[in-house]
Amino acid sequence: MEVRLQHSRQYKGSLAWDWERMIRKNAELEDFVDFLEMELDEKTKEIKLLKSDRRCLRKEVKLLAEERYDLEQIISDHESAKVTLNNLAQRNKSLEEELTKSRNEVIDYQRKFQESSDSLQASEDLSRKLYGEISDSVRAVSIAGKKVAVAEAGLYDLERLLQSSSKMEDVSCFKKPEGKISVTTGGKHLAYPEISIEKLNKTVGMWTDKTVQIFSREAKGAVYSLIACNGKLLVAFNQKIQLNKIGRDSLYYVEPLIESIMGGLEGLINILDSDNGFASLEMQLHPDQAVIRMIQASKVSTSSVKSTKGVHGLPKYESCRSGNISVKLLEAATQRLTSLCSVLNDMEPICVLNHVFVLREYMRDCFLANFRKRLLMVLRIENCLQCPSVVESLIRRHIRIIHLAEQHISMDLTEGIRDILLSEIFLGPVSSLQQNVNIADQNSGSALEIFCNWYIENIVKDTIGADVYFAPFHNCFNFQEL
Numbered sequence: 001m002e003v004r005l006q007h008s009r010q011y012k013g014s015l016a017w018d019w020e021r022m023i024r025k026n027a028e029l030e031d032f033v034d035f036l037e038m039e040l041d042e043k044t045k046e047i048k049l050l051k052s053d054r055r056c057l058r059k060e061v062k063l064l065a066e067e068r069y070d071l072e073q074i075i076s077d078h079e080s081a082k083v084t085l086n087n088l089a090q091r092n093k094s095l096e097e098e099l100t101k102s103r104n105e106v107i108d109y110q111r112k113f114q115e116s117s118d119s120l121q122a123s124e125d126l127s128r129k130l131y132g133e134i135s136d137s138v139r140a141v142s143i144a145g146k147k148v149a150v151a152e153a154g155l156y157d158l159e160r161l162l163q164s165s166s167k168m169e170d171v172s173c174f175k176k177p178e179g180k181i182s183v184t185t186g187g188k189h190l191a192y193p194e195i196s197i198e199k200l201n202k203t204v205g206m207w208t209d210k211t212v213q214i215f216s217r218e219a220k221g222a223v224y225s226l227i228a229c230n231g232k233l234l235v236a237f238n239q240k241i242q243l244n245k246i247g248r249d250s251l252y253y254v255e256p257l258i259e260s261i262m263g264g265l266e267g268l269i270n271i272l273d274s275d276n277g278f279a280s281l282e283m284q285l286h287p288d289q290a291v292i293r294m295i296q297a298s299k300v301s302t303s304s305v306k307s308t309k310g311v312h313g314l315p316k317y318e319s320c321r322s323g324n325i326s327v328k329l330l331e332a333a334t335q336r337l338t339s340l341c342s343v344l345n346d347m348e349p350i351c352v353l354n355h356v357f358v359l360r361e362y363m364r365d366c367f368l369a370n371f372r373k374r375l376l377m378v379l380r381i382e383n384c385l386q387c388p389s390v391v392e393s394l395i396r397r398h399i400r401i402i403h404l405a406e407q408h409i410s411m412d413l414t415e416g417i418r419d420i421l422l423s424e425i426f427l428g429p430v431s432s433l434q435q436n437v438n439i440a441d442q443n444s445g446s447a448l449e450i451f452c453n454w455y456i457e458n459i460v461k462d463t464i465g466a467d468v469y470f471a472p473f474h475n476c477f478n479f480q481e482l
Contacts, residue, residue: 113276117329250352258357261344262366268337269370269405273398277330337401338408345409360411367402368416374398375424379450 271277341363350357378394379386399417406413 109276113329117332251355254350254352254357258350258359258362261359262362265337265340265344265363265366266370268333268340269367269398269401272330272333272337272401273374277333278397278401334404337405341405341408345411360409363409364411364413364416367405367413368420371398371402371417372420372424375420376450 344359344363347359350359375395378391402413402417
């Protein structure tokens, strides 16, 4: 037993035992390596699965991010749409208010234009009536002038015969029972009606008072019944009257008549130049039509807008019923102005004794004086100067009206307008604007005086009051603190 134990101890201590033990360990290691390889294969498969899962998760995360971005875009679009809807609601509300206001203004403009058309109709009737009355008065005055000339020649011959008879030595005057004066001159007897100084003065005074009464009652009244006036004047001119008095009264009648006609012409021009005249044509689009146009333009695509035909034709101011009526009334007023200018241009000069009234020259002075007045009127608005573009627009509108009337008269008004514009411009040196220069020596126009006075009142005096002074050394303006 001991031998066997000893033998086993020797065997365990030998190389064979070590070699066997190493073989066993190697076998165990191989088994462990195989196990590890199996585990590694399994882990590799798991890693591959995890990688594939990670790729899927990344795709899902990317899709979720895109969905989130889309949702954020939808939310932002929704919020912007809400803001746009609110803005559109406010815009629609303001447009409705403006539309209501514009409709009320259109109603007021239509009412004012109707009133102006009525006044134009009345002025046209008055001008037509005045034209007929002028023609009748011209004919009556021409006939009366001839009779006055004949009567004056008779009186002059009678006075000459009386003077010649008084110089002769054998002149003898005696009163006959028939009421005539007999003048003996060289054995010849000439019989004349009794024309004593008292009776002649009485007759002249009677007809002078009667003529003045006719002019004051008939010609200067509200009815202007010139037919009755002309009839009474014809009766008056058949008698011996005072020529100077009748001529002066005739001039007093013709001059106010021409002034009233020129006043009607100026009124027509001012009506056409007002806000109810050509200024109303500046509103080429009605407010409610403008809203419809904007809505239609917002609904269509860009390609249809860029097409040659367009979406819809722009609705003009005439398409509205009230605007159409206003345009027709404006055309009627323009027709009245042109017809009145044509009538005044074709009228012959009015001759009253030794005075000649040329209506074309009166019409020229009326146009130019009204243009000067309008030029000085549009320069200021309340306490401020008018905007230069507005001034230019208003002056151009008035000049267009003058050119419209100029087409129906045989005269050139452009040169007169140019002279007025040049005369209203300051042509002297700047030093003459100082206060120590005499006003009579200044060569300035009224338009420049308006600008300079406003500049001095609102700029220079305010600058001096604010203690702003110019520093030449620094070439700038400085402010002096108090």
